Structure formats: C-alpha cells, structure tokens
Amino acid sequence: MPDIFDLVTAENIATYYQETASNAIPYLGATLFPAKKQQGLNLSWIKGAGGLPVALKPSAFDAKAPVRDRIGLNKVDTEMPFFRESMRIGEKDRQELLMLLSSPNAAYYQTLLAKIYDDQSNLVKGADVIPERMIMQLLSTGKIDVSAERLDYTYDYKMPSEHQVTLTTGDRWSQPDAQIVQDIQKWMDDVDDDTGVRPARAIVTRKTWNYMLRNSGIRLDLNPTGGQNIIMTDTMLRQYLETKLGISVAVYNKKYQLQDGSSHLFFPDDVFTLIPDGPMGNTWYGTTPEEADLMSGATNAEVQIVNTGVAVTTIKEPHPVNVETIVSEIVLPSFEQINNIFIANVNG
Known part of the structure; x- marks a missing residue:
C-alpha cells in the first residue's frame, strides 16, 4: 500500500504539471524570449542595449510603487531576482488522504490526489507568471521593476x-x-x-x-x-x-x-510596441539553491526541474505526516534586440 510520501513527490507533481500544461496556449513572452539555462546567473551574462550588461538600481527603503508594476520576489540573489514559494497539503486533505490510503482500491484516493497535484502545480504556474511579467515590462517600458526585502529594484536595459x-x-x-x-x-x-x-x-x-x-x-x-x-x-x-x-x-x-x-x-493598455521579426532575447534561468543541493547531493529532498529552470522540491515531514512542496526559480530576460524596438504611450 502506498503512503503519502510515495504519492506526493516532486517527480509526480512535475509530471502532472507537464501533462496539464502541454495543452495550454503559451504566453506571448515565452515565444519571443525562448528559455535558456546556465549555471549560476550573473548580470554580466544578461544583455541589454548594445550588448552591455543590465544595470541594477535599488531605490530607497520603503519606497512605494503600484503592486501591478512591481514584481514581488523573495530576494535578489547574486544580482538576480530569486522567487520561491511553498505549500503544504491542507489539514483536511491530508487527513482524508491518509484515511483513503488504507483502502486497497486506488480509485478512492485518485480523485483527491489529482486535486492535491493541481494545488501543488499552481505554484509552478505562478513561477511561469514571473518571467512573463518581466518580459511585458521590458516590452512596454524597457525596464523591469521588482520589490524584494523591502527594497524596490529597477533593472535598466538602457533602451534608447x-x-x-x-x-x-x-x-x-x-x-x-x-x-x-x-x-x-x-x-x-x-x-x-x-x-x-x-x-x-x-x-x-x-x-x-x-x-x-x-x-x-x-x-x-x-x-x-x-x-x-x-x-x-x-x-x-x-x-x-x-x-x-x-x-x-x-x-x-x-x-x-x-x-x-x-x-x-500582462501588457498595459495605451501602449503600442513595435518589434522586429525573430526572438527578442532569451529568458535566462539560473541555478536555485534547491537545484544546487541536488547537484551536490547535499539534500534528502526530492527535486525536479521543469520549464528549463523551475525547481520543484518536496520535503518529507514526519510529524505530523505531511509533504512540503517548494517551487523556486532565479530568472531574468536578456534583451539583445532592445535597440530595434519602439515603445509609444499613445494616450499619455
């Protein structure tokens, strides 16, 4: 008989997400900025206008900005935005799943398990939103604004x-x-x-x-x-x-x-952006702490990588019996074509 640790794993959650996402229409930004991966992620790799590294500008503490415009992230790690969220199985679902697992008939718990997988995979869907918001900020302003650790940061791509x-x-x-x-x-x-x-x-x-x-x-x-x-x-x-x-x-x-x-x-009203044919740049994913631990073998957690660089991690909790799911990513687009676009605020 399987237990909760056998069923709610990083591999199963990743597989469920990939199967459900395969029929989804991709974000526009994902088609314009294809995903790529590298070890670590330093700004010297992320190019803006003229092939120059992107400049990072922190603002004053407690600076206020519209939530819609600034992307809230956990912290800025090695000069890159680091995004991480976690989720545990709800108390009611956990108790019901543990009870149903005692049944020899798998059909009893499959419906509840699908609901749990769906909840957990929503973390990955949330991770997909981050680079799309970044890309649409770039295509509408030439910059990316994020909030992290009570600081507002601007990634300035030096658009002409x-x-x-x-x-x-x-x-x-x-x-x-x-x-x-x-x-x-x-x-x-x-x-x-x-x-x-x-x-x-x-x-x-x-x-x-x-x-x-x-x-x-x-x-x-x-x-x-x-x-x-x-x-x-x-x-x-x-x-x-x-x-x-x-x-x-x-x-x-x-x-x-x-x-x-x-x-x-994602893309604001009253903006008209002209772009050339072909990719605009790349969406670069770095190595999250969870993936680094996996590569070094220094973790007992289960880690799976989806969407090029999004790490799905599950950690066993023995008392009370539960599984914590963590989704993390380090991501920032490059924009080699930024000199070749035009942004107009047509109703300023």
Whole structure:
C-alpha cells in the first residue's frame, strides 16, 4: 500500500504539471524570449542595449510603487531576482488522504490526489507568471521593476530614449481623428534609419486595438465613399495594417492574478510596441539553491526541474505526516534586440 510520501513527490507533481500544461496556449513572452539555462546567473551574462550588461538600481527603503508594476520576489540573489514559494497539503486533505490510503482500491484516493497535484502545480504556474511579467515590462517600458526585502529594484536595459515617445493631448489615439497610420509609419522609419532593422510586428491590448478600429482615417482609407459607415472587424484591420504598413499586430489581453484576488493585464493598455521579426532575447534561468543541493547531493529532498529552470522540491515531514512542496526559480530576460524596438504611450 502506498503512503503519502510515495504519492506526493516532486517527480509526480512535475509530471502532472507537464501533462496539464502541454495543452495550454503559451504566453506571448515565452515565444519571443525562448528559455535558456546556465549555471549560476550573473548580470554580466544578461544583455541589454548594445550588448552591455543590465544595470541594477535599488531605490530607497520603503519606497512605494503600484503592486501591478512591481514584481514581488523573495530576494535578489547574486544580482538576480530569486522567487520561491511553498505549500503544504491542507489539514483536511491530508487527513482524508491518509484515511483513503488504507483502502486497497486506488480509485478512492485518485480523485483527491489529482486535486492535491493541481494545488501543488499552481505554484509552478505562478513561477511561469514571473518571467512573463518581466518580459511585458521590458516590452512596454524597457525596464523591469521588482520589490524584494523591502527594497524596490529597477533593472535598466538602457533602451534608447529616441525610441520611446508619449503622445500628448492633441495626438492621442483615443481621439477618432488621430494620425495613427502616420505615427506608426514614422516610428518604423525611425527604427529603420537608426538600426537598419525594420519592425515587422506590434503588440497592443484590446483597448488600444479598439482605438485603431474606431479611427476615422483608417475607416476612410478602407471605404473612401463612406468611411464612417463601414463596419470594421478585427480581420479587416489586420489585413489593412499588413498591406498598408507591413506589420502584423498581436492583441495581447492575457491577465494574471495577484494573491489579493485582483487581476491585471500582462501588457498595459495605451501602449503600442513595435518589434522586429525573430526572438527578442532569451529568458535566462539560473541555478536555485534547491537545484544546487541536488547537484551536490547535499539534500534528502526530492527535486525536479521543469520549464528549463523551475525547481520543484518536496520535503518529507514526519510529524505530523505531511509533504512540503517548494517551487523556486532565479530568472531574468536578456534583451539583445532592445535597440530595434519602439515603445509609444499613445494616450499619455
């Protein structure tokens, strides 16, 4: 008869997560910044503008910033954000599982076990949120803000200031007569002139996309005889932008949830970011303390690595009988293409 330690293991939790995640749609950031791994993780490996190392700037103690913008992490380890969370099986589930394990029929405890695996794998899903938030901060600001140990840190990737703009009152895209096509064309030309690389893609939220759908200039261009009477669709606008400007636009409205239950967009409203084809950089994972212990053999815990660098660790607790699951990661994106993008706050 199996016991709780045989069933709730790092290997089983990792396998359950990978099986359930295989059918999920990947985050946009994960497709633009492929995951890579190296031993340790020093900032000298993480590149920003011009191939230079990323600069880390801590702010004053107790500095306040919106939770939505700053990513809360446990600490900054070897100059890298270190993320770790743990979970024990709930008292009620633990007692019920221990009782059901006395039954010779595995079907009695499989349903409860699946629920426990699902709860534990949510830690890994939470770990996936961290690099996605970092990437979307980079693509919307050129920087990453994190909070750790009562300090706010900014990872400054040294994005060229001439590739960032905030539209003022008379030019905001929320106005139906805004010069949206002309703006995009100018920004594409600016990047092309400066770098020789022409943007081919863009990222917006649904709110920003709707500015474009309602724009009188675009509507008139699509229907010269009665532009304002045209019924605009997403497909029509996509085809128009590809034909007119040679760009494909991703409308990214995916959200994450904070521990207080509030949900937030990964990519902010009112931002239009132009990017070139191909990967933008890499999502670099370092070696967590749990993985280092595993490699050295200096641990009795069970450790499994998922998603390139996320460590899933289970620790046996003999009294009361329980299993603690710890998920940890050290992660930071590089951004070798940061000179070749353009970020516009279109409703500043």
